[in-house]
Amino acid sequence: GKGGYSLRTRLDSQSGPVDKNTVQVITVPAPEGSYAVPVVKGDFNILPQAAKIFIAEHVALCKPRGIYICDGSEEEAQELTDKLVSRGNLEKLHKMDNCYLARTDPADVARVESKTFIVTEERSESVPDVAEGVKGILGQWMSTDDATKELAIRFPGCMAGRNMYVLPFCMGPLGSPLSRIGVQLTDFSYVVLSMRVMTRLSPRVWDSIRVGEEFVKCVHSVGCPRPETRKLVNNWPCNPEQILVTHFPDERLIMSYGSGYGGNSLLGKKCFALRIASRLAKEEGWLAEHMLIMSVTNPAGEEKFIAAAFPSACGKTNMAMLQPTLPGWKVQCIGDDIAWMRFDSEGRLRAINPEAGFFGVAPGTNTKTNPVAVQTYQRNSIFTNVGMTDDGGIFWEGMEKDHDPSVGVTTWLGQQGWKVGEGEGKAAHPNSRFCCPASQCPIIHPKWQDPEGVVIEAIIFGGRRPRGVPLVIESLGWEHGVLMGAALKSEATAAAEHRGNTIMHDPMAMRPFMGYNFGHYLEHWLGLQDNPDNKLPKIFHVNWFRLDDNSGKFLWPGFGENIRVLDWICRRINGEEGLTVESAIGLLPAPGALDLQGLGAVDMEQLMSVPKDYWQEDMEETRHFLQQQVGRDLPAVIAQQVHEQSLRVNQITE
Ligand code: TSX
Ligand code: MN
Numbered sequence: 001g002k003g004g005y006s007l008r009t010r011l012d013s014q015s016g017p018v019d020k021n022t023v024q025v026i027t028v029p030a031p032e033g034s035y036a037v038p039v040v041k042g043d044f045n046i047l048p049q050a051a052k053i054f055i056a057e058h059v060a061l062c063k064p065r066g067i068y069i070c071d072g073s074e075e076e077a078q079e080l081t082d083k084l085v086s087r088g089n090l091e092k093l094h095k096m097d098n099c100y101l102a103r104t105d106p107a108d109v110a111r112v113e114s115k116t117f118i119v120t121e122e123r124s125e126s127v128p129d130v131a132e133g134v135k136g137i138l139g140q141w142m143s144t145d146d147a148t149k150e151l152a153i154r155f156p157g158c159m160a161g162r163n164m165y166v167l168p169f170c171m172g173p174l175g176s177p178l179s180r181i182g183v184q185l186t187d188f189s190y191v192v193l194s195m196r197v198m199t200r201l202s203p204r205v206w207d208s209i210r211v212g213e214e215f216v217k218c219v220h221s222v223g224c225p226r227p228e229t230r231k232l233v234n235n236w237p238c239n240p241e242q243i244l245v246t247h248f249p250d251e252r253l254i255m256s257y258g259s260g261y262g263g264n265s266l267l268g269k270k271c272f273a274l275r276i277a278s279r280l281a282k283e284e285g286w287l288a289e290h291m292l293i294m295s296v297t298n299p300a301g302e303e304k305f306i307a308a309a310f311p312s313a314c315g316k317t318n319m320a321m322l323q324p325t326l327p328g329w330k331v332q333c334i335g336d337d338i339a340w341m342r343f344d345s346e347g348r349l350r351a352i353n354p355e356a357g358f359f360g361v362a363p364g365t366n367t368k369t370n371p372v373a374v375q376t377y378q379r380n381s382i383f384t385n386v387g388m389t390d391d392g393g394i395f396w397e398g399m400e401k402d403h404d405p406s407v408g409v410t411t412w413l414g415q416q417g418w419k420v421g422e423g424e425g426k427a428a429h430p431n432s433r434f435c436c437p438a439s440q441c442p443i444i445h446p447k448w449q450d451p452e453g454v455v456i457e458a459i460i461f462g463g464r465r466p467r468g469v470p471l472v473i474e475s476l477g478w479e480h481g482v483l484m485g486a487a488l489k490s491e492a493t494a495a496a497e498h499r500g501n502t503i504m505h506d507p508m509a510m511r512p513f514m515g516y517n518f519g520h521y522l523e524h525w526l527g528l529q530d531n532p533d534n535k536l537p538k539i540f541h542v543n544w545f546r547l548d549d550n551s552g553k554f555l556w557p558g559f560g561e562n563i564r565v566l567d568w569i570c571r572r573i574n575g576e577e578g579l580t581v582e583s584a585i586g587l588l589p590a591p592g593a594l595d596l597q598g599l600g601a602v603d604m605e606q607l608m609s610v611p612k613d614y615w616q617e618d619m620e621e622t623r624h625f626l627q628q629q630v631g632r633d634l635p636a637v638i639a640q641q642v643h644e645q646s647l648r649v650n651q652i653t654e
Contacts, residue, residue, distance in 0.1 A: 042069025048210035064164035072201035094392030097379035105233040107240040111263035117142035128633040161226025162187040168205035171354035176451030184218035197357040218267035223258040249279040275515035286342035292320035299328025308460035311490035311506035321372035324563035332445035347533035350453035364398040381436035387427030396428030463490035468614035473586035481539025483641040519633020584648035612652040
């Protein structure tokens with residue numbers, strides 16, 4: 001294809017009907033001539049031609065010893081689980097119901113942003129035109145030639161001695177017009193089991209391909225051909241020195257090598273549902289966003305659907321499963337990580353959750369911070385890099401109050417006899433995960449699989465901002481709201497490669513997940529207002545993390561009390577008057593407009609204040625950031641919004 005990563009392979013169509021269930025491949029030119037690889041499960045012959053070609057090309061490239069065509073069934077999952085248990089890859093958690101623990105090689109514990117690339121003909125398609133000498137943080141581009149070279153030193157023969165698993169999957173409800181299909185090839189059955197939780201893994205996808213539906217091609221290898229040259233740690237196959245995650249948006253292709261971990265290996269999630277999908281969405285006029293989707297119902301029974309984008313370590317999953325403290329209110333969850341949204345023929349913004357499970361950060365999750373998640377992962381779940389209690393339960397940092405301290409823990413590194421308060425180091429890796437089916441969530445919304453999606457009436461951006469940023473701000477309009485998203489920043493997380501307590505930019509919470517030039521992305525968002533039929537949702541910014549300037553304590557109790565902010569947002573959607581006061585940075589709740597009944601003392605004056613000196617500096621920093629990182633690709637409308645907000649901030653009288 002167009003500048004693509006092309007394999008000189010084709011299916012052997014001359015050899016007549018294939019009666020043996022094998023994948024016949026001919027490499028062109030043929031170093032080894034024609035050969036066949038046994039299909040150890042499933043029937044290759046009945047697959048649609050486009051899938052056969054994709055598989056055969058990559059069989060010829062990766063040289064697996066067998067092909068295992070997955071059907072997503074329970075029996076299949078049991079077979080693969082048993083095999084992983086017998087090899088010591090998975091450990092059964094006897095205290096729980098059908099739950100397993102995986103320990104990775106400690107060198108393979110997170111997404112690797114530095115090895116993640118978007119590959120296009122032109123650099124400017126993938127990343128903004130940054131200022132000379134500036135390192136862009138909004139994604140990385142690799143040329144087609146370089147990518148072809150890098151893949152050519154990794155993929156040939158990379159699955160030798162291993163099975164190639166073939167996963168037909170759907171992102172979003174099967175049959176929804178908002179959904180997309182993919183086929184992932186992988187040589188690690190842990191990935192199969194995780195993809196079975198996180199996506200709709202179903203042979204029905206073959207039928208869609210047969211009638212011509214486009215599918216995203218996902219190729220994943222841990223990069224450990226047999227016989228192994230590198231000694232496995234924890235029996236976890238990976239090749240950390242050679243990790244490379246490449247996306248070819250023009251070809252709807254993802255090639256990921258060297259890592260078995262989450263975002264590097266479950267290609268339906270970040271690679272497909274965000275990076276590739278954001279490109280598809282741009283081409284086709286929709287949105288693929290790093291957002292939770294929730295519904296909020298007030299005591300009168302009025303329901304609203306909200307999407308919200310938060311950088312990591314802001315409690316996005318907790319928010320998606322919030323337990324309201326105000327009587328009569330109800331929150332239901334549609335998704336905790338990704339939203340695909342499109343305006344329908346009546347101009348309503350329809351959203352689906354493309355995923356089928358939650359792949360959440362474990363540490364910090366407990367019966368106080370997220371009782372709903374705790375219930376969700378009690379069965380049929382896979383835990384990665386958490387601690388294991390001596391009675392076959394799970395343990396991680398933040399779970400101390402849910403745990404009997406006399407029970408010993410085996411740490412994620414396999415160290416036995418670790419005890420709370422005594423043990424050296426941590427029980428769980430800070431980026432350890434639970435992976436559980438969304439269907440088990442006790443507050444999953446009845447419409448979570450509705451093919452039409454749900455109607456989004458508000459978009460919330462949020463960050464972890466210890467200083468200067470009020471609890472909640474409503475944007476002055478769509479363009480100002482897009483600026484709020486573009487200027488999103490948050491106190492940095494320990495989960496990623498970046499560390500420390502600095503405030504980092506994470507525009508739209510999409511910094512690690514942009515599939516194309518962020519300037520073009522902003523243009524796309526702005527362009528949504530050009531269709532007069534579109535009912536644009538209101539845009540808000542929230543900050544649960546502001547600290548008291550004197551005591552250093554959190555000014556806002558957060559968690560279930562956040563329903564008070566959602567209540568105000570719902571009333572704003574209804575157009576209720578008298579709820580706001582104008583400020584330099586947007587509309588704030590008018591005194592008395594937030595329902596604070598039953599809350600202890602909250603210093604609302606400090607919580608809502610807009611300090612002039614802080615915001616003058618912040619606007620200057622934002623202007624600098626956008627100029628440096630988006631440069632000439634920054635839409636004039638956004639530059640103008642920055643300019644106007646700066647003028648308003650300069651006029652603050654304190
Ligand atoms: O998830 C959080 N949310 C959203 C919940 C719906 N967290 C945890 C973030 C880490 C991933 C929060 N932490 C929230 C919040 O609203 N707020 C805070 C800060 C905070 C922490 C503790 C207390 C109050 C605020 N109070 C006590 O510990 C008693
Ligand atoms: Mn996420």
